[in-house]
Amino acid sequence: MPRLDDVARAAGVSKATASRALSGADGVSPATRAKVQRVADELGFRASGAARRLATGLTRTIGVLTPSVDRWYFGSVLHGIAHAADSHEHDVLLYDLGAFGHGGHEKFERFMRRGEVDGLVTITWSLVGGDLTRLAELSIPVATVGEPTPHTRSFCLDDDAAGRQATEHLVRLGHTDLLHLASQTEVQPFDASSSDRRKRAFEAVSAEHGLRMRPVRTVPTTLEGAHAVALHFLDRPDRPTGIVAGTDEVALGVMLAAHQLGIRVPEELSVVGVDDVPSAAPFGLTTIRQDPAQHGEDVVAWIMGAMRSRGRRGGDASQPDRSHTGYAPELVVRASTAPPRP
Amino acid sequence: MPRLDDVARAAGVSKATASRALSGADGVSPATRAKVQRVADELGFRASGAARRLATGLTRTIGVLTPSVDRWYFGSVLHGIAHAADSHEHDVLLYDLGAFGHGGHEKFERFMRRGEVDGLVTITWSLVGGDLTRLAELSIPVATVGEPTPHTRSFCLDDDAAGRQATEHLVRLGHTDLLHLASQTEVQPFDASSSDRRKRAFEAVSAEHGLRMRPVRTVPTTLEGAHAVALHFLDRPDRPTGIVAGTDEVALGVMLAAHQLGIRVPEELSVVGVDDVPSAAPFGLTTIRQDPAQHGEDVVAWIMGAMRSRGRRGGDASQPDRSHTGYAPELVVRASTAPPRP
DNA sequence: CTCGAAACCGGAACCGGTTCCATTGCCAGT
DNA sequence: ACTGGCAATGGAACCGGTTCCGGTTTCGAG
Numbered sequence: 001m002p003r004l005d006d007v008a009r010a011a012g013v014s015k016a017t018a019s020r021a022l023s024g025a026d027g028v029s030p031a032t033r034a035k036v037q038r039v040a041d042e043l044g045f046r047a048s049g050a051a052r053r054l055a056t057g058l059t060r061t062i063g064v065l066t067p068s069v070d071r072w073y074f075g076s077v078l079h080g081i082a083h084a085a086d087s088h089e090h091d092v093l094l095y096d097l098g099a100f101g102h103g104g105h106e107k108f109e110r111f112m113r114r115g116e117v118d119g120l121v122t123i124t125w126s127l128v129g130g131d132l133t134r135l136a137e138l139s140i141p142v143a144t145v146g147e148p149t150p151h152t153r154s155f156c157l158d159d160d161a162a163g164r165q166a167t168e169h170l171v172r173l174g175h176t177d178l179l180h181l182a183s184q185t186e187v188q189p190f191d192a193s194s195s196d197r198r199k200r201a202f203e204a205v206s207a208e209h210g211l212r213m214r215p216v217r218t219v220p221t222t223l224e225g226a227h228a229v230a231l232h233f234l235d236r237p238d239r240p241t242g243i244v245a246g247t248d249e250v251a252l253g254v255m256l257a258a259h260q261l262g263i264r265v266p267e268e269l270s271v272v273g274v275d276d277v278p279s280a281a282p283f284g285l286t287t288i289r290q291d292p293a294q295h296g297e298d299v300v301a302w303i304m305g306a307m308r309s310r311g312r313r314g315g316d317a318s319q320p321d322r323s324h325t326g327y328a329p330e331l332v333v334r335a336s337t338a339p340p341r342p
Numbered sequence: 343m344p345r346l347d348d349v350a351r352a353a354g355v356s357k358a359t360a361s362r363a364l365s366g367a368d369g370v371s372p373a374t375r376a377k378v379q380r381v382a383d384e385l386g387f388r389a390s391g392a393a394r395r396l397a398t399g400l401t402r403t404i405g406v407l408t409p410s411v412d413r414w415y416f417g418s419v420l421h422g423i424a425h426a427a428d429s430h431e432h433d434v435l436l437y438d439l440g441a442f443g444h445g446g447h448e449k450f451e452r453f454m455r456r457g458e459v460d461g462l463v464t465i466t467w468s469l470v471g472g473d474l475t476r477l478a479e480l481s482i483p484v485a486t487v488g489e490p491t492p493h494t495r496s497f498c499l500d501d502d503a504a505g506r507q508a509t510e511h512l513v514r515l516g517h518t519d520l521l522h523l524a525s526q527t528e529v530q531p532f533d534a535s536s537s538d539r540r541k542r543a544f545e546a547v548s549a550e551h552g553l554r555m556r557p558v559r560t561v562p563t564t565l566e567g568a569h570a571v572a573l574h575f576l577d578r579p580d581r582p583t584g585i586v587a588g589t590d591e592v593a594l595g596v597m598l599a600a601h602q603l604g605i606r607v608p609e610e611l612s613v614v615g616v617d618d619v620p621s622a623a624p625f626g627l628t629t630i631r632q633d634p635a636q637h638g639e640d641v642v643a644w645i646m647g648a649m650r651s652r653g654r655r656g657g658d659a660s661q662p663d664r665s666h667t668g669y670a671p672e673l674v675v676r677a678s679t680a681p682p683r684p
Numbered sequence: 685c686t687c688g689a690a691a692c693c694g695g696a697a698c699c700g701g702t703t704c705c706a707t708t709g710c711c712a713g714t
Numbered sequence: 715a716c717t718g719g720c721a722a723t724g725g726a727a728c729c730g731g732t733t734c735c736g737g738t739t740t741c742g743a744g
Binding site for chain 2: 046048049050051053054057059061064068069070071072075076078079082083086089091092093094095096098107110113114115116222223224227228252253256257278279281282283
């Protein structure tokens with residue numbers, strides 16, 4: 001494996017000049033630069049990342065903290081992040097904190113201990129209170145996607161609008177007896193998780209239109225979990241005529257349960273979800289669409305910008321950007337919603 | 343941020359001793375070691391990963407090449423990998439090659455160019471032929487999970503047994519007219535992808551029992567894709583009485599299509615899948631279970647072992663381990679299979 | 685009491701880049 | 715012709731650890 005020294009010698013220049021030539025810094029004549037680059041190519045030179053990081057202090061890596069990677073939303077965000085990071089010539093260091101609470105804290109501690117990233121994005125807050133504030137210890141840009149947060153720059157669906165749109169869609173169809181299924185948030189450091197905001201939007205719309213007030217139910221975020229609970233609360237005469245689910249997975253679980261109980265969707269029960277997962281379409285699920293991969297791309301774009309501004313000292317004094325981006329939801333009407341039976 | 347030098351000075355020892363004390367190397371008296379460790383703690387010392395890598399040549403990082411991260415199988419494997427890597431104090435560098443063929447090669451090139459990992463696991467071969475052999479250029483342990491390969495150590499479900507078990511289950515129930523839906527493999531460098539092996543097992547069992555020979559159909563690996571095709575080929579009088587799907591997602595798509603066409607499962611159509619995804623249970627899908635997260639854990643365990651043996655020079659001369667681990671499939675019988683109607 | 689091995693430790697080289705600073709060469713301005 | 719100034723370049727320090735090598739102790743065996 002050739003070193004920079006070898007390239008320099010072969011090109012007849014000093015290590016310093018070779019470094020400048022290859023890194024694109026100026027102060028090198030075009031002729032010299034071309035020669036060095038050619039020689040480097042011929043020798044198959046690849047700069048040692050370790051040496052570069054040691055010298056520059058930059059890792060060209062961004063870290064991702066995620067509660068888990070095998071759920072549609074998280075996976076899609078991660079996909080967007082990976083794509084964007086790659087196009088910025090950055091690597092992605094993945095920290096799968098695992099099942100919530102399940103040793104997640106220890107993994108977080110190890111992450112902090114290594115801390116070899118230039119920027120960090122957390123997908124949802126899967127951290128407990130104490131850990132949250134510790135993130136400030138790393139003096140690197142931090143952003144969150146999936147939940148609005150007061151501590152960091154954040155990106156996610158406008159949950160309030162999403163909850164409203166879903167509920168109002170059913171109200172417009174004539175429903176007056178709705179039930180909201182909030183998906184369970186395992187860790188909930190703030191009083192305004194995504195799930196909460198959707199729930200409040202539901203309650204607000206319910207109140208505005210004088211709907212029957214049923215207490216919101218909290219169910220597991222998975223299809224199978226929601227299905228199991230739905231089998232119980234759907235199997236009674238005073239069930240609602242429509243259900244606003246916090247998530248497509250939940251909505252699909254409900255549709256399945258309804259089907260198994262002989263309740264026809266949408267004739268006897270309307271169901272709306274949020275997400276627009278790929279299987280929502282074939283199941284005919286009416287839902288609120290969001291594009292997590294795009295969120296991932298955007299968060300990386302922001303991180304890159306933030307890294308640049310820290311780069312040039314002076315932007316340092318300015319307040320860190322803790323603003324929030326809420327994406328506009330888009331209602332997708334399919335076959336799972338209809339006017340209630342008279 | 344304190345440096346090793348600071349710790350050494352504060353502890354009244356040399357940098358060399360401090361390094362030995364903290365890294366656990368021997369040649370340090372217990373008393374000295376304790377003192378250095380205490381001082382390091384007090385100062386909040388964290389060794390610079392960059393410096394350590396430069397000095398040792400080890401990155402404490404393993405790379406993961408995956409075709410995408412938002413599909414159940416890949417996500418679960420990645421989850422297992424992340425967990426295992428963490429317990430070995432290693433980081434995970436993620437390379438999401440993105441949609442197959444879609445710039446995947448460029449991303450792969452960038453990966454090779456940086457190449458700062460101690461070990462590499464590829465989830466399925468999403469690489470084209472040329473790229474495959476280039477992996478040997480990196481002289482690090484490489485393993486694959488999700489497909490048996492001739493070039494590397496590999497881990498995956500015993501596809502032959504899985505295909506046989508699924509098919510034989512239907513045969514035992516009395517079916518004689520089956521259709522196999524192989525899931526599409528976008529890149530297929532070898533003549534024996536997972537999908538192929540399951541297909542051949544199906545054909546073998548079919549022949550052994552003299553079943554009606556229908557040509558195998560290849561369908562997209564997604565629920566929505568399989569659903570779309572199933573709507574066509576199920577909607578005809580001479581449809582089979584049973585379907586062996588290469589994947590649960592495909593099986594679920596078929597079940598959905600059948601339902602929409604008014605075909606009752608399992609009375610009029612039996613369906614078997616492979617995977618046992620979480621939603622297979624609520625849907626009552628009979629399937630062949632596998633545990634991808636376990637595969638991820640195992641592949642990391644192997645990588646760690648391989649790294650150690652390369653560490654001690656001498657094991658170097660020995661042939662690299664290219665063996666294959668096939669996990670035994672487990673049939674899970676649920677409600678989607680039954681004897682054919684007479 | 686002496687001698688040698690073994691344990692412990694410090695100095696310094698090294699990993700492979702980046703970057704500050706000094707030097708050189710060349711050209712325009714007066 | 716002289717010089718201020720700028721572009722191009724080289725030397726060397728530096729980033730922060732690890733590790734080789736040689737020098738002291740220490741301690742048990744003879």
